Amino acid sequence: xxxxxxxxxxxxxxxxxxxxxxxxxxxxxxxxxxxxxxxxxxxxxxxxxxxxxxxxxxxxxxxxxxxxxxxxxxxxxxxxxxxxxxxxxxxxxxxxxxxxxxxxxxxxxxxxxxxxxxxxxxxxxxxxxxxxxxxxxxxxxxxxxxxxxxxxxxxxxxxxxxxxxxxxxxxxxxxxxxxxxxxxxxxxxxxxxxxxxxxxxxxxxxxxxxxxxxxxxxxxxxxxxxxxxxxxxxxxxxxxxxxxxxxxxxxxxxxxxxxxxxxxxxxxxxxxxxxxxxxxxxxxxxxx
Amino acid sequence: xxxxxxxxxxxxxxxxxxxxxxxxxxxxxxxxxxxxxxxxxxxxxxxxxxxxxxxxxxxxxxxxxxxxxxxxxxxxxxxxxxxxxxxxxxxxxxxxxxxxxxxxxxxxxx
Numbered sequence: 001x002x003x004x005x006x007x008x009x010x011x012x013x014x015x016x017x018x019x020x021x022x023x024x025x026x027x028x029x030x031x032x033x034x035x036x037x038x039x040x041x042x043x044x045x046x047x048x049x050x051x052x053x054x055x056x057x058x059x060x061x062x063x064x065x066x067x068x069x070x071x072x073x074x075x076x077x078x079x080x081x082x083x084x085x086x087x088x089x090x091x092x093x094x095x096x097x098x099x100x101x102x103x104x105x106x107x108x109x110x111x112x113x114x115x116x117x118x119x120x121x122x123x124x125x126x127x128x129x130x131x132x133x134x135x136x137x138x139x140x141x142x143x144x145x146x147x148x149x150x151x152x153x154x155x156x157x158x159x160x161x162x163x164x165x166x167x168x169x170x171x172x173x174x175x176x177x178x179x180x181x182x183x184x185x186x187x188x189x190x191x192x193x194x195x196x197x198x199x200x201x202x203x204x205x206x207x208x209x210x211x212x213x214x215x216x217x218x219x220x221x222x223x224x225x226x227x228x229x230x231x232x233x234x235x236x237x238x239x240x241x242x243x244x245x246x247x248x249x250x251x252x253x254x255x256x257x258x259x260x261x262x263x264x265x266x267x268x269x270x271x272x273x274x275x276x277x278x279x280x281x282x283x284x285x286x287x288x
Numbered sequence: 289x290x291x292x293x294x295x296x297x298x299x300x301x302x303x304x305x306x307x308x309x310x311x312x313x314x315x316x317x318x319x320x321x322x323x324x325x326x327x328x329x330x331x332x333x334x335x336x337x338x339x340x341x342x343x344x345x346x347x348x349x350x351x352x353x354x355x356x357x358x359x360x361x362x363x364x365x366x367x368x369x370x371x372x373x374x375x376x377x378x379x380x381x382x383x384x385x386x387x388x389x390x391x392x393x394x395x396x397x398x
Binding site for chain 2: 025028029032033034036037038039040041044053055057058059060061062063064065067070071072074075078
């Protein structure tokens with residue numbers, strides 16, 4: 001048996017190649033040159049003619065091939081800036097719109113302050129108006145619409161460290177603490193700087209605790225303004241505090257509280273007001 | 289000499305005329321580019337191996353471009369145009385690479 005020194009697909013041999021089933025890649029690299037060239041050369045050799053290539057034809061083809069490549073390059077260059085342009089135009093539009101939103105928000109804040117000043121000025125002229133002003137101020141304080149400062153209590157809740165089982169504070173515990181503080185006489189409460197209003201919600205979404213849809217991370221610092229000693233006593237005696245102490249012992253959560261001499265809480269975001277409407281009462285029927 | 293002249297002519301034609309490819313033909317442009325490069329490299333290699341044949345060169349160029357575009361066209365109609373054009377680029381790219389390697393071996397003897 002003679003060994004074929006250079007196995008090639010173009011030379012049909014009687015034996016089957018062992019890698020016949022995966023010949024595609026082999027063919028690709030061995031037959032990289034168009035087999036037509038070899039065939040043409042063999043034909044010419046057999047015929048014994050030595051013809052000069054038709055240079056015009058070759059030149060035209062080379063020019064056409066080059067043209068295709070250059071056209072592709074030109075096309076790409078022409079369309080790339082337009083893509084970048086539209087992208088940067090979008091970015092600029094987004095920036096412009098956010099700037100507009102910011103400006104409008106500032107306008108709202110200025111106008112609300114102006115309105116409040118005008119309201120106070122027009123109410124200050126009469127004694128009934130002065131009483132109304134005080135009521136409005138109290139209502140705004142309760143609503144959390146005003147930035148407030150004063151002494152109070154600072155309660156800190158924190159997740160257990162990973163070495164401690166990795167237990168986490170749940171939204172319910174934060175809710176309980178906040179409610180216990182309200183019932184202990186707190187006048188204003190904020191969690192991690194998020195002022196709570198009558199419409200605030202504390203809930204869990206996955207791993208994060210959301211306060212008014214803003215995700216907060218541990219540790220959760222609950223600041224409450226009110227008579228410090230009173231709040232501390234009542235809060236410390238509450239069921240919530242003792243439950244939290246138990247959880248802290250069991251699961252390694254962080255739970256502590258301390259009086260603070262001066263706390264400043266920001267205003268809550270503007271509340272959307274909802275009005276209750278009385279249900280129309282049907283006309284009373286003959287009941288004399 | 290004529291080849292260099294033709295290359296210069298192709299480049300200057302493309303740069304001067306700045307032809308716009310119609311939108312319908314744009315998906316076939318990359319395929320045509322790869323097929324054209326394949327034909328050019330094949331021709332250069334055949335020239336260096338002294339088996340260049342003008343007929344084979346022209347027909348391989350035109351044929352490659354047409355067949356590749358046809359495959360992509362059919363693929364587009366069947367919803368697999370992107371994959372088929374990738375496969376053509378891969379196959380012709382391998383051919384270009386091996387031809388370029390053969391040219392390199394012949395020119396630099398390395």
